[in-house]
Amino acid sequence: MSHWRLSDWTLAFLSVLTMLAAWEGFMVGNCPANHGCGGCFSQFYVAGTIIHRGEAERLYDQPYFRDLQQSMRDDPLRSLYPPTMGLLMAPLARLSYHQAMAVWYAIQVICILVTGVIFYRTSPLSRPWRINMLVALTGLVPLWIAVGVGQLSPMFLLLLAGGLALHKRRKCGWAGLLFSLLALKPQLAAGLVLWMLLRRDIRTLLGLAAGFAIQAMAVATLLGPGLWVDYLHAMPTISAVTRYYHYSPLVEASFVGMASNLFWAAGLAAWESMAMKITYAATASAATLMLCHVVWARRSWQPTHAAPGTENLEYACGVLFMMVLPPYFLLYDQTLMAVPLVMLWSSPAWRWGVALFATATALLANLPLALGFSLTGFVALATMLSLAVDLSKIRRTFQLTDPIVFRKGK
DSSP: OOOHHHHHHHHHHHHHHHHHHHHHHHHHHSBGGGTBSOTTHHHHHHHHHHHHTTOGGGTTOHHHHHHTTTTTOSSOOOOOSOHHHHHHHTTGGGSOHHHHHHHHHHHHHHHHHHHHHHHHHHOOSOHHHHHHHHHHHTTOHHHHHHHHHTOSHHHHHHHHHHHHHHHHTTOHHHHHHHHGGGGGSHHHHHHHHHHHHHHTOHHHHHHHHHHHHHHHHHHHHHHOTHHHHHHHHHHHHHHTHHHHOOOOTTTBOSHHHHHHHHHHHTTOGGGHHHHHHHHHHHHHHHHHHHHHHHHHHHHTBOTTTOOTTHHHHHHHHHHHHHHHSOSSOBGGGGGGGHHHHHHHHTSTTHHHHHHHHHHTSTTTTTTHHHHSSOSHHHHHHHHHHHHHHHHHHHHHHHHHHOGGGBOTTO
């Protein structure tokens, strides 16, 4: 896979996938109900507008929040994000909606470009294949959907890629501070915190705690501590969002949502809630067990004697866990898949990276419309299982050939 001719053919094929993904992102994002592209941005803009007006106490007044979006989209969105979202978006609320959206698109472009630089500089692949890697990542349909609807995913991807780059350099405290901004979407932060707890990564956890505390104090100081109380009171409504909507199989990416869609489509609405709970318990438990296996297998090595490449396998598994764990996860959230793909493509498990990539390209991304469910989550679980098995084999090999690298009692 190191010959230029092969890499050139691959580059041409990936470029075609990118054009198809960009077209699909535009078609999905340019929805009449959203009054054009960037429809999800209205949710962030209105949160900033409410804070800018000095009406912080109305941030979770759902009828008021939705009423402010009447001119922006036909189906106004609910207020779902923590108060920090409104605080961050307040400066953009000084601009008109379309001016703010233009700035938001510029921010998205910057996030994507900086993420690409991080991937390019940290990947061990040769230069031609690093270029192919970046073009392949631009061929992800979730990325273009996220851009088309004006979502946060490009920013989250930068935070995750940057945080893991710092973590690799053992700057765990700084990585934790950067990771803490994922609290803008608490379900992502929950998966990350659980992962770091399994690692017993105290420095990263301290960085996360410091970041969370800074955000909490900033909101309490600038907007009043009562806003956090309002957010907690709104949590039952926010957490039940999966019961309010049935997203298209094309967009739905969580196992819970897929179960809901399948039972609803089959006319089994009475069993829908139970199916969602059982599905979540089964998939979250399976993902947690596999992550535990990977993390504990990695911990069996002394830090200076770990098998080469195993760190990337754990990072890939950890981010896949963050994607499988949330009960509410849509197609644009799968933009985070770029991180495990980069990690897998530079490891012996690159074939799983190719399989995972294929499910998120224009080749297979539309298959859920026929099947009624997405394949990506299932491939992600299969990848986690394969990584757990592979690390067990590597561990046994190292234990037989050089048992001194293992701690006593392992």
